[in-house]
Amino acid sequence: xxxxxxxxxxxxxxxxxxxxxxxxTYPNVVRAISVVLFLCVWEIVxxxxxxxxxxxxxxxxxxxxxxIASGELLKGFLQSLVPFAVGMLISIVLGIxxxxxxxxxxxxxYATDPYVNALNAIPRVALVPLIILWFGLGVLAKIVIxxxxxxxxxxxxxxSGVRDVRGALLDVGNAYSxxxxxxxxxxxxxxALPFIMTGVRVGLALGIIGMVVAEFFTAVNGLGGIIxxxxxxxxxxxxxVAIFAIGILxxxxxxxxxxxERHWASWRVSERNRQ
Amino acid sequence: xxVLERDLATNPVSPVVAKGLxxxxxxxxxxxxxxxxxRKIVTSxxxxxxxxxxxxxxxxxxxxxxPSGCGKTTLLRIIAGLAQADSGTIKLDGNKVVxxxxxxxxxxxxxxxxxxxxxISNVAFPLKLDGIPLAERTARAERYIKLVNLNGFxxxxxxxxxxxxxxxxxxxxxxxxxxxxxxxxxxxxxLDAQTREVLQEELLNILAxxxxxxxxxxxxxxxxxxxxxxxxxxxxxPGRIKNVVxxxxxxxxxxxxxxxxxxxxxxIERELREMLREHEGIQ
Numbered sequence: 001x002x003x004x005x006x007x008x009x010x011x012x013x014x015x016x017x018x019x020x021x022x023x024x025t026y027p028n029v030v031r032a033i034s035v036v037l038f039l040c041v042w043e044i045v046x047x048x049x050x051x052x053x054x055x056x057x058x059x060x061x062x063x064x065x066x067x068i069a070s071g072e073l074l075k076g077f078l079q080s081l082v083p084f085a086v087g088m089l090i091s092i093v094l095g096i097x098x099x100x101x102x103x104x105x106x107x108x109x110y111a112t113d114p115y116v117n118a119l120n121a122i123p124r125v126a127l128v129p130l131i132i133l134w135f136g137l138g139v140l141a142k143i144v145i146x147x148x149x150x151x152x153x154x155x156x157x158x159x160s161g162v163r164d165v166r167g168a169l170l171d172v173g174n175a176y177s178x179x180x181x182x183x184x185x186x187x188x189x190x191x192a193l194p195f196i197m198t199g200v201r202v203g204l205a206l207g208i209i210g211m212v213v214a215e216f217f218t219a220v221n222g223l224g225g226i227i228x229x230x231x232x233x234x235x236x237x238x239x240x241v242a243i244f245a246i247g248i249l250x251x252x253x254x255x256x257x258x259x260x261e262r263h264w265a266s267w268r269v270s271e272r273n274r275q
Numbered sequence: 276x277x278v279l280e281r282d283l284a285t286n287p288v289s290p291v292v293a294k295g296l297x298x299x300x301x302x303x304x305x306x307x308x309x310x311x312x313x314r315k316i317v318t319s320x321x322x323x324x325x326x327x328x329x330x331x332x333x334x335x336x337x338x339x340x341x342p343s344g345c346g347k348t349t350l351l352r353i354i355a356g357l358a359q360a361d362s363g364t365i366k367l368d369g370n371k372v373v374x375x376x377x378x379x380x381x382x383x384x385x386x387x388x389x390x391x392x393x394x395i396s397n398v399a400f401p402l403k404l405d406g407i408p409l410a411e412r413t414a415r416a417e418r419y420i421k422l423v424n425l426n427g428f429x430x431x432x433x434x435x436x437x438x439x440x441x442x443x444x445x446x447x448x449x450x451x452x453x454x455x456x457x458x459x460x461x462x463x464x465x466l467d468a469q470t471r472e473v474l475q476e477e478l479l480n481i482l483a484x485x486x487x488x489x490x491x492x493x494x495x496x497x498x499x500x501x502x503x504x505x506x507x508x509x510x511x512x513p514g515r516i517k518n519v520v521x522x523x524x525x526x527x528x529x530x531x532x533x534x535x536x537x538x539x540x541x542x543i544e545r546e547l548r549e550m551l552r553e554h555e556g557i558q
Contacts, residue, residue: 168387175355175381176401176452177374186403190391267390267432 055237060244063237072226073245080222083139084211087146091203095151096196099158103192104184109159120152124210128217137218145214150207154199161195162188194265201257208250223249294333294368295488296354296456301327301363303349322513323349327363329507329516333455336482336489338503340496342551346514347492348460354490355381355458367456377405380449382459386441388433388448395420395429398447405452419447422481439470446478450485457487463498475501476531496547500540501531508550518550 023030039057046056067073102109102116128145135141165188173183215224226242303324308315323346331337339347352358354365356375365372367379380401381387388397395416396403402412420426423443433441442462449457462478463471475498482489482502493499499506500522508518522543525534534540 168383168385169389171357171381171383172387172389172400174357174375175379175383175387176404177377178404182404186400187389190389193391267434 051236052234053236055240059237060240063235064241064244067226067238067241073241076221076223076226076242077245077249080211080215080224083142083214083222084146084207087143087210088150088204088207090143091147091150091154091207092200094147095154095199095203096158098151099155099196099199100162100184100188100192102155102159103162104188116152116155119148120156124149125213128213132218141218142211142214145218146207146210149210150203153202153206154196157195157199157202158192161192161199164195165191194261194268197257197261197264201254201261204253204257205250208246208253212246294455295335296331296337296490297364297366298330298350298354299328299364301350301353301360301365303346303353303358303360324353324360325513325515327514327516329505329519331456331488331490331505333488334486335505336491336503338491338493338499338506339509340493340499340506340547340551341509341514342511343494345509345511347509350514351381351458351460351490351492354456355379357381377401377452378454379456379458380452380454382442382445382449382457382462384461384464386433386438386445386465388441388444390433393430393432394425394436394444397433397444398451400448401452416447416451419450420444422450422484423447424477437470438466439474442466442474443477446481450481450487453485455488457489459489459491461492461494463495464493471495471498472535478502479531496544496551497535499547500544501535506547508547520547520550 017025043056043058046054046059051059064073098112098116102112124145127148131141131144131148135144169187169191170183173187178186211222212224212227215222216228219225220228223242223246227239230236230238230242301324302322305321305323306317307319308317310316327350329337339350341347349358353360354372356372356379367376372379389400392400395413398419399412399416402415407415417426417429420429423446425440425443425447428436428440433444436444442465445462449459463474466474479502489502491499491503503522504524506520506522507516508520509515510517520543523539525531529537
């Protein structure tokens with residue numbers, strides 16, 4: 001054996017992959033085939049069924065064009081997005097603040113953890129009638145419902161993140177005589193950021209659920225409202241358009257949160273890989 | 276070195292006060308306590324430091340040598356201001372040490388780098404705490420990165436560096452404030468043998484330029500003999516200074532590698548080993 005490696009002259013014609021190996025190498029091909037097959041079966045079966053119960057892809061596509069053209073989808077989307085965005089903003093700011101305070105001060109933690117644990121243990125849907133009683137059926141109630149589900153993962157993850165900061169890193173701050181404020185925003189916050197971002201990502205996913213639930217139970221509007229309205233009037237195809245719209249919103253938000261998480265927490269992932 | 280002369284110019288040496296470190300009558304006892312009916316009850320006591328006295332003159336390297344658990348790291352943390360002594364006083368350049376301060380810097384055994392900062396930001400971190408503007412602290416950090424031979428790695432993150440390189444960053448960060456006292460807690464203890472030798476020699480070169488006063492904690496006899504002026508030999512439980520051994524200065528034409536194997540130094544190492552064995556029986 002000469003033991004030499006390096007680029008070949010480029011004359012190797014390659015060996016043909018077997019079908020299994022081919023699918024194993026190109027997972028997206030498998031996904032595409034699967035989705036196309038599923039849509040075909042759905043189309044065939046859906047057309048034979050009672051349109052009250054079931055619809056089919058072409059009908060959904062037609063309904064989507066109709067709802068977009070009439071502006072109904074955009075209107076519903078905006079109606080959903082405003083309370084959702086406000087609710088998420090409140091959840092993120094308040095959640096990080098409460099989580100930080102709990103992680104930094106033991107006595108604050110002991111004073112608040114009964115409420116955090118109790119509220120987190122109650123399925124928040126159970127609180128919706130109470131929230132409606134207190135805040136009515138308007139935008140405010142929707143914001144409160146979104147906050148009630150989205151804030152807890154943010155509080156809990158921020159808290160765990162602060163508690164996870166290694167004593168060695170805090171020692172560095174102390175040894176170089178960092179002030180309390182400097183330790184907080186130059187050491188504790190960056191060290192806890194990967195945890196906080198995970199909390200925000202989970203909070204976003206739960207917030208969408210909160211948003212739809214809120215639209216079912218309070219003033220029926222937004223994307224959730226479209227589902228209820230067309231469900232009640234047996235227009236299944238239009239109902240599916242709103243369901244898909246919510247799904248797409250969820251995927252975009254979760255991908256965006258994951259991208260931010262990767263960006264800010266890259267050091268943590270690589271550090272873990274080293275160990 | 277031109278680089279460091281400029282730093283000296285910004286921190287002129289005051290000729291009046293007694294410079295250097297003075298440790299006198301330091302005691303430390305660890306107490307375990309349990310809480311019972313709102314009272315704190317001491318269940319056990321462990322005296323870790325007993326009547327520690329020593330001086331380190333400016334520019335000297337003083338090594339605390341002893342077996343694990345002899346309290347030498349505790350003493351270093353007390354000098355750094357990260358822990359409190361039960362009694363006794365520590366003075367640095369005439370001022371009583373009451374806590375962490377900007378004229379002391381610590382090199383940690385496990386480097387203590389901030390993993391989300393790149394090399395240059397880690398080195399500049401103490402300067403950032405001082406509120407020095409970005410351009411100036413980058414320039415100053417750059418000089419110390421050169422001093423520890425890490426130029427070219429400014430934008431690397433700690434997790435992409437070897438242990439030896441990470442500790443070079445740790446040393447550069449400690450030097451960045453040009454502290455009058457450099458505290459090193461087993462700085463090469465987490466490194467493999469070859470890297471440790473290289474870094475020991477580089478530390479000698481660096482200190483020849485910066486002339487910091489250094490307190491070094493180690494349990495390596497070779498390291499103690501190679502880098503220090505005085506070696507304080509500790510006994511353990513309670514930690515006491517048993518012997519003070521002064522290492523004769525290395526002649527200027529002798530390289531660190533030669534010093535490592537010189538007969539005179541081997542003899543001192545043998546003596547130190549005897550002393551440690553007398554107390555504890557290690558190695």
